[in-house]
Amino acid sequence: QQPVQSPQAVILREGEDAVINCSSSKALYSVHWYRQKHGEAPVFLMILLKGGEQKGHDKISASFNEKKQQSSLYLTASQLSYSGTYFCGTEEGTNAGGTSYGKLTFGQGTILTVHP
Amino acid sequence: KAGVTQTPRYLIKTRGQQVTLSCSPISGHRSVSWYQQTPGQGLQFLFEYFSETQRNKGNFPGRFSGRQFSNSRSEMNVSTLELGDSALYLCASSLRRNYEQYFGPGTRLTVT
Numbered sequence: 001q002q003p004v005q006s007p008q009a010v011i012l013r014e015g016e017d018a019v020i021n022c023s024s025s026k027a028l029y030s031v032h033w034y035r036q037k038h039g040e041a042p043v044f045l046m047i048l049l050k051g052g053e054q055k056g057h058d059k060i061s062a063s064f065n066e067k068k069q070q071s072s073l074y075l076t077a078s079q080l081s082y083s084g085t086y087f088c089g090t091e092e093g094t095n096a097g098g099t100s101y102g103k104l105t106f107g108q109g110t111i112l113t114v115h116p
Numbered sequence: 117k118a119g120v121t122q123t124p125r126y127l128i129k130t131r132g133q134q135v136t137l138s139c140s141p142i143s144g145h146r147s148v149s150w151y152q153q154t155p156g157q158g159l160q161f162l163f164e165y166f167s168e169t170q171r172n173k174g175n176f177p178g179r180f181s182g183r184q185f186s187n188s189r190s191e192m193n194v195s196t197l198e199l200g201d202s203a204l205y206l207c208a209s210s211l212r213r214n215y216e217q218y219f220g221p222g223t224r225l226t227v228t
Contacts, residue, residue: 002158030214041206041219042159055216087159091214102213103172104149106159 005107022088031071032089120220134195141209148190153204
């Protein structure tokens with residue numbers, strides 16, 4: 001089942017902050033975040049695993065509420081280069097090796113536009 | 117290190133034909149996943165391969181198939197093409213399963 005992202009679109013001025021949310025109705029093992037610029041491939045930003053392990057870029061932060069099956073991506077002091085479509089990808093299951101392990105289901109995307 | 121490469125980059129086929137797309141992962145990466153991206157449906161998971169075995173499959177008809185070779189290179193095949201198969205097909209590789217994925221530039225398939 002596809003996770004739901006909110007908002008669908010957000011417009012910022014350089015230096016402003018934004019939060020993008022991702023919510024699932026299924027128990028999740030992990031949440032991945034990617035950014036895709038127009039005409040380019042998605043680029044990895046962050047992975048959050050059940051149990052608290054995280055891996056990602058220094059300037060990106062995110063949270064994963066395992067009880068609510070929700071994740072949020074925090075973009076602070078936005079730059080023009082942050083513009084793009086942000087996707088969360090969820091992996092269902094409660095443990096590594098479960099039947100959905102390795103299967104990422106992506107949300108519909110959040111379009112972020114940063115203006116000078 | 118070279119990134120993920122996909123060939124061909126663009127392809128035009130006719131309904132009813134079949135097509136094979138190729139993906140070469142980053143050296144050392146053993147997991148390869150395939151996705152279909154369309155404006156209407158977004159990014160949809162097709163399959164995941166690890167150590168030459170399909171580990172997971174998305175909700176696509178049997179016309180979509182794939183395989184992975186011993187050098188981790190992967191191919192996907194779509195038989196009896198339909199107009200709705202027109203999409204960007206993305207391949208992503210990762211060092212291991214459930215890890216950060218690196219996407220290739222994609223193959224843009226147009227079915228006429």
